[in-house]
Amino acid sequence: MPDVDVVVIGGGATGAGVLRDLAMRGLRAVLVERADFGSGTSGRYHGLLHSGARYVVHDPESARDCARENAVIRRIAPACLELTGGYFVATPDDPLDYAERFVPACAAAGVEVDEVSPAALLDAEPLLNRRIWRAFSVADASLEPWELIDANLASARAHGAEAWRYTRLTRIVTGEDGAVAGVELEAGRTGERRTIACSAVVNAAGAWAGQVAALAGARLGMRPGKGAMLVMNRRLTSAVVNRLAPAGDGDILVPVHTVSILGTTDVEVADPDDVRVTDEEVRALLADGDRLVPGLSGSRVVRAYAGCRPLYDEADVDAAHESREISRAHHVVDHGQRDGIRGLWSIVGGKLTTYRLMAEQTVDAVAGALGVAAACRTADEVLPGSEEGRSYWLGERLAALEAEGGGDADLVCECEIITSGQLQAELDAHPDSTLDDLRRATRLGMGPCQGAFCTCRAAALLSDRQGMGLNGSATPDPNAALLAFLAERVRGTRAIAWGDQLAELWLEAGVYRGTLAVDTIGAAGNGSQDGAPSHAEP
Amino acid sequence: MPSHDAVVVGGGLSGLTAGLALAESGADVALLAKGMAASHWVHGGIDIADSGQASSSAAAAAALASLPGHPYAVLADDLPAAVAEALRRLADAGLPYRGGLDAPLEWIPTAIGGLRRAAILPDGQATVLDPWEADEGLLLVGVERYRDFWAGYAARNLAAAEWPGGPARVHAAVVELPGLARLRNLTPLVIARLFDDPVWRRSAWPLIRQAVPAGRWRIGVPAVLGLDRHAEVLAEAVRELGPVFEMPSLPPSVPGIRLHDALRRRFEASGGRLEIGFGVTGVERSAGAVAALETAAAGRPRRVAAGVFVLATGGLAGGGLRGLPGGKLEETVFGLPVSSPSADRWFSGEPLGDGVELERAGIRVNADLRPLDTAGRVVLDNVLVVGSELSGMRYLSERCGDGVALASGHRAGRLIGVGQRATATTTTTTTTRRTAS
Amino acid sequence: MTFTDAADRHYPAFSTDACIKCNVCNTVCPVARVTDLFPGPKYVGPQAQRFREAPRSADHSVDLCSGCGFCTRACPQGVRIAETNSRARAEMVEERGSSLRNRVIADTDLLIRLGVPFAPLANFALRSRILRWIGERVVGVHRSAALHPFARRTFQAAVARRRVSDDRGPDRTLIYFHGCAVNGFETSLGRDAISVLERNGFSVIVPPQSCCALPMISNGLYPQARAKARRNLTVLGDYARRGYRIVTTSTSCGYTLKAEYAEMLDLDDPDARAVARQTWDICELLGDLHERSKLDTRLAPLDRELPYHPPCQLKAHGIGTPAMDLFALIPGLRAWNSEHDCCGAAGTYGLKRERWQIAQDVGRGLFARLRERPAPDMACDSETCRWQITASTSIPARHPVEYIAESYRRWDAAHIGEVARAEAGTQLGAT
Known part of the structure; x- marks a missing residue:
């Protein structure tokens, strides 16, 4: 008797969606994630809920999927969305004929677009290039990935599943018949090992799916496509803006909470953990960003980051093509058929917008093989937290704070308006959180100061909880957490270290070194555990 | 169109020091600053130099003076007089400091429980320099709801730290001070102003005293012991609590503001003119020298002429240097050549550690503090560069920023002296304007 | 407002990009120093700005900013904090409307038009404790607030019969913008100003004019302020473009003409630019002469x-x-x-x-x-x-x-008979 029916590898949106779907169909399932949920590609994208229009010309299949799933997510997860709307705009640098292909392709793919006059566009988005000569509005939205993942996991847990973060898969155990028998796991914080017996494994490790498959002895050719993005200090537009052109660098600007994200480059990398942003990428993004919003390159950039697209190397795709030309449509790989490893499925490709559909199709295959006939209900049942059907808006946190009287005495993070109460609640729920985990849960340290003011406050909070015995052994060492978070925040500013962000860094250095002597606090002063996930971004 | 003997650009420690030296010598000097300086951010002590090994600031500074290109190589002779003068001015202004160049560098605790070395501290912090008696403990007292002093965290770190000659034990307590429970805004200044009020603080002392356990303790508190009446508050605190010292934390820094206010008041009392809030937007040049500056006054630029100009704009944090995309740096007032390590070495080690080569960037000067180009030629005859804008030091790693500010400000004052008022130059002038950045 | 450069730091909301959270603004704010109701310039300025999205305001505490501008001048990074606050208030007023009280006290032209003809009665009311108490309850103007008695006659009426031409040219002729204070309350200041300027050899023209609009700007009533400003620019712009200097005896009006028409009201045409360039505070002008x-x-x-x-x-x-x-x-x-x-x-x-x-x-x-x-x-x-x-x-x-x-x-009284004046007029002052 296996411990569970299915083990899901990977705590991104897809894995969380798979776990939820499995659980809702009555399968006993557990998800393991080597770091924090949403710390891989799902948490390192531009935050866009695609309308599908981006793909209508080159990848109509993806476009259709996106359009359908866009509507589904609006229904089941409104609380994870800001309904910004979006535009496709033609700048003077864009091809004259693209619109002629774009409009019919949208119609064919079922993607709704409406042409708007450039004047109306500029009225709504005054910072956009005044030489934009054609524009279409689309159903883009801003999608908060960590909320979405959390909601999926909460739903899965409500249906009896479990999800463990900081748990590394070390081996997929197969029986003599070549079928999956279980997994060997290692807890990242304690090094504790355990084996889970299971009937099936779903490899939802995205860009890392090749590494996971290898643990079962299967070869899965992934071609991780690094996409770099820049975080602009303030919102430059209130709607998503896409270039009306074939996909290229710096062709999209997405309002995400208080910032705008300018994306993205596409560079094939050998290792999906290699997400360093190069100077060339920054230059390319800024140059293209200026075409959308003149002066963008002179506006403050607070951070550069990159994620890896989970692109799959299909034999029928010419290897010489740029990875953007590879279909983003997803694939469910049955390793039983393909490699003789029964009970192992990999789900690769796809995009965050289609996470649910990918999960549905994967679970259809798994459930079928396990003889479970229950139908997928993930598109019908609203996710936890979204019951009221309300989406968030930019001023929400400020309005809530003002309703309480305003003032920042109780704020830990001033830039993103996060109170100590919110952090305490998060730590009550997840006592093992590092500061970077708290960041994903609350946006801690994601504003202009990039942790300069909140890092020591949050570390002290960890230390005080430990001092009060609130967390037991799970709490990361506060000093290690502080140093890791500072380092991680600072590293993200390397590629854009100029202007105000460099001045900010200098202020931060002056305070942490000059006044606080941060270089002298021992990394193990308050405990003995590692405070940082091992793959903290370079 | 005002015309002065000298104009100082920048109102931090170096600018005020240069301005004071000039004003006290009878020169007509104006100080222009685009805003408040980094003094509002820093700990308020005076760091001259620390190599980690040297026994005193003087010894550490002497070691730095032997490094080629280090500002101390030029300024070493000015350092003793500059420090003495600064301490005299501060004492005269009612903000006495303890220690000096030859005083031993002592380990002092920080608000997160780190340790740094210091030898010159304002009286409000100086008690921490006293040797720790065998039975003496350190008690850190935090203030409930004040978010930037972490008594518990610091105490846990300090208890575990290797602290040579440190206290016998470390404890933490948090006290609830009157009237703070419902404040929406609780900066250290708010608390400092409450301490300025004799009635309020009479109710505060017993609450703090209650938090002191039995035994012998020296008490570390947030740096909030009064602003305008700090000396009075401090004296009372010692009477009420015994040995007590302030521990600075995140900006805004009350000790830094006290330091700034003291120097600024003295500067104005000495006849110096101070104008804060208007950046330099244009420079009028005349035959290898600067004839006048334009400031961003309302409506139209304002021209301020002088015989000599002191650049005290404070490096990357202060805004005297600005990074540009592509790993370039610009000097923001005169466009002087910037000496900098190549961009690929800016951050070669830990981002907030010793590996930040970018610290060395700045303006290279000769012994007369005149700015030099890469070939070593003087760029502008009547411009002197002081403070953190100077190249070749690592003011964080070497903890030498304040000493360089004082010594270079002092030297600038000495070099300029009196009577440098420009004779009206009627040669062709060119004005370059900067767009607001 | 149209933008051609998202990085234009002169535009207040864009200048917030420069904030490095250093708290200097909070240390100089005179309002935050005395009341916990105002969360300070950093909070209502660059911090709150990131959460604002017209037409839906999230905050209200920005309304307590008094607009003194200390934060803007103290900011080492050049963030135009007070200006950002002023615009945020205007957006709030546009969205939620303004009280009758604010609209009345901001319209000084109207107050003067109503008050001056009935000055004895109005001034009695200003002195009457009971009427002031009623005014506080009904209108919301504090009973002890500083209200200056109305003049018996407006300054404009007093100088209506002056005939001064501009034919001595811009070097010797000044345009006097007296503002509401002189017009309706402190007319003797206007007379003194003219005498001092004439003493220094200038002809002084007092053109018809409206309130500079600062009270409306600081109450967030931008559309009304713009209307006033445009009226003034029509008159003053013509002089300014021809090189005449405009002199004010109110640093508030002067600052409004120099800076706020462009910075707050987005009036950026040749008239507005010329008026900004040509406006002088009277002490600034006299100091420059000296x-x-x-x-x-x-x-x-x-x-x-x-x-x-x-x-x-x-x-x-x-x-x-x-x-x-x-x-x-x-x-x-x-x-x-x-x-x-x-x-x-x-x-x-x-x-x-x-x-x-x-x-x-x-x-x-x-x-x-x-x-x-x-x-x-x-x-x-x-x-x-x-x-x-x-x-x-x-x-x-x-x-x-x-x-x-x-x-x-x-001096004149002590030197009666000396032929100083005419001589002064030709040799001093006007250049």
């Missing part, structure tokens, strides 16, 4: 102490304290600077029932200092500050140029 040795310095002694308070609006000009430089030219006059940041009045801020106490607390230090070193009266360049100081300390307050005028008058 720098160029063109000022008539035949000033009789005034043997006395003179406390002087530089108003916030003067500090925003970035011209130093020219009044102090001028006082130094008057023999025997021992002027001293209050060294205090703000009197609390902030235009109409201190009039409001719910703000009056805050304004008093802001000015408390200044009032105490003025009482410590008593003097028969004191000087200040801005009218609402003068009125606030007088109402709070009972010390009469006058504009600096009134002391210059008095000194000139005394």
Whole structure:
């Protein structure tokens, strides 16, 4: 008797969606994630809920999927969305004929677009290039990935599943018949090992799916496509803006909470953990960003980051093509058929917008093989937290704070308006959180100061909880957490270290070194555990 | 169109020091600053130099003076007089400091429980320099709801730290001070102003005293012991609590503001003119020298002429240097050549550690503090560069920023002296304007 | 408003990009110092700005900003904090509307039009405790707020029959923008200003004019303010473009003409640019004459102490304290600077029932200092500050140029018969 029916590898949106779907169909399932949920590609994208229009010309299949799933997510997860709307705009640098292909392709793919006059566009988005000569509005939205993942996991847990973060898969155990028998796991914080017996494994490790498959002895050719993005200090537009052109660098600007994200480059990398942003990428993004919003390159950039697209190397795709030309449509790989490893499925490709559909199709295959006939209900049942059907808006946190009287005495993070109460609640729920985990849960340290003011406050909070015995052994060492978070925040500013962000860094250095002597606090002063996930971004 | 003997650009420690030296010598000097300086951010002590090994600031500074290109190589002779003068001015202004160049560098605790070395501290912090008696403990007292002093965290770190000659034990307590429970805004200044009020603080002392356990303790508190009446508050605190010292934390820094206010008041009392809030937007040049500056006054630029100009704009944090995309740096007032390590070495080690080569960037000067180009030629005859804008030091790693500010400000004052008022130059002038950045 | 450059730091909301959270603004804010209701310039400025998205305002505490501008000038990074706040308030007013009280006290032209014809009655009402009490309950203007009695006749009416042409050209002719204070309340200041300027050889034209619109700007009533500003620009713009200088005796009006038409109201046309460039505060202009040795310095002694308070609006000009430089030219006059940041009045801020106490607390230090070193009266360049100081300390307050005028008058009285005036007119001043 296996411990569970299915083990899901990977705590991104897809894995969380798979776990939820499995659980809702009555399968006993557990998800393991080597770091924090949403710390891989799902948490390192531009935050866009695609309308599908981006793909209508080159990848109509993806476009259709996106359009359908866009509507589904609006229904089941409104609380994870800001309904910004979006535009496709033609700048003077864009091809004259693209619109002629774009409009019919949208119609064919079922993607709704409406042409708007450039004047109306500029009225709504005054910072956009005044030489934009054609524009279409689309159903883009801003999608908060960590909320979405959390909601999926909460739903899965409500249906009896479990999800463990900081748990590394070390081996997929197969029986003599070549079928999956279980997994060997290692807890990242304690090094504790355990084996889970299971009937099936779903490899939802995205860009890392090749590494996971290898643990079962299967070869899965992934071609991780690094996409770099820049975080602009303030919102430059209130709607998503896409270039009306074939996909290229710096062709999209997405309002995400208080910032705008300018994306993205596409560079094939050998290792999906290699997400360093190069100077060339920054230059390319800024140059293209200026075409959308003149002066963008002179506006403050607070951070550069990159994620890896989970692109799959299909034999029928010419290897010489740029990875953007590879279909983003997803694939469910049955390793039983393909490699003789029964009970192992990999789900690769796809995009965050289609996470649910990918999960549905994967679970259809798994459930079928396990003889479970229950139908997928993930598109019908609203996710936890979204019951009221309300989406968030930019001023929400400020309005809530003002309703309480305003003032920042109780704020830990001033830039993103996060109170100590919110952090305490998060730590009550997840006592093992590092500061970077708290960041994903609350946006801690994601504003202009990039942790300069909140890092020591949050570390002290960890230390005080430990001092009060609130967390037991799970709490990361506060000093290690502080140093890791500072380092991680600072590293993200390397590629854009100029202007105000460099001045900010200098202020931060002056305070942490000059006044606080941060270089002298021992990394193990308050405990003995590692405070940082091992793959903290370079 | 005002015309002065000298104009100082920048109102931090170096600018005020240069301005004071000039004003006290009878020169007509104006100080222009685009805003408040980094003094509002820093700990308020005076760091001259620390190599980690040297026994005193003087010894550490002497070691730095032997490094080629280090500002101390030029300024070493000015350092003793500059420090003495600064301490005299501060004492005269009612903000006495303890220690000096030859005083031993002592380990002092920080608000997160780190340790740094210091030898010159304002009286409000100086008690921490006293040797720790065998039975003496350190008690850190935090203030409930004040978010930037972490008594518990610091105490846990300090208890575990290797602290040579440190206290016998470390404890933490948090006290609830009157009237703070419902404040929406609780900066250290708010608390400092409450301490300025004799009635309020009479109710505060017993609450703090209650938090002191039995035994012998020296008490570390947030740096909030009064602003305008700090000396009075401090004296009372010692009477009420015994040995007590302030521990600075995140900006805004009350000790830094006290330091700034003291120097600024003295500067104005000495006849110096101070104008804060208007950046330099244009420079009028005349035959290898600067004839006048334009400031961003309302409506139209304002021209301020002088015989000599002191650049005290404070490096990357202060805004005297600005990074540009592509790993370039610009000097923001005169466009002087910037000496900098190549961009690929800016951050070669830990981002907030010793590996930040970018610290060395700045303006290279000769012994007369005149700015030099890469070939070593003087760029502008009547411009002197002081403070953190100077190249070749690592003011964080070497903890030498304040000493360089004082010594270079002092030297600038000495070099300029009196009577440098420009004779009206009627040669062709060119004005370059900067767009607001 | 159209933008051509998202990085244009002159535009207040874009300037917030430069904020490095250093807290310097919070250390200089006179309002946050005295009331916990105002969360401080960093919170309502660059921080809140990131959460604002017109037309839906998330916050209300920005309305407590008095607009003194200390934060903007203290900011080492060049964030235009007070200006950002002003615009945020205007967006709030646009969304939620404005109280009748605010619309009334911001419309000084209307108040003068109603008050001056009935000055005896209106002034009685201003002095009547019971009527002021009613005014507080009904209108929301604090019963102790500093309200200056109305003049019996407007300054415009008083100078209506003056005929001054501009044919001496821009070097010798000045355009006097007297503002509401002189027009409806302190007409003698207007007369003194003209006499001092004429004494220095200028012809002084007093064109028809409206309120500069600052009270409307600071109450967030931008559309109304724009209408006033446009009317003024039509008249002043023509002179300014031809090189005539506009002189003001209110540092508030002067700052509005110099800066706020463009920065707050987005009026960026040739008229607005010319007016901004050509506007001079009267002390700035006299100080400039002196720098160029063109000022008539035949000033009789005034043997006395003179406390002087530089108003916030003067500090925003970035011209130093020219009044102090001028006082130094008057023999025997021992002027001293209050060294205090703000009197609390902030235009109409201190009039409001719910703000009056805050304004008093802001000015408390200044009032105490003025009482410590008593003097028969004191000087200040801005009218609402003068009125606030007088109402709070009972010390009469006058504009600096009134002391210059008095000194000139005394000199004249002592030198009757000397042929000074005509000569001065040709040799001094106008260039």
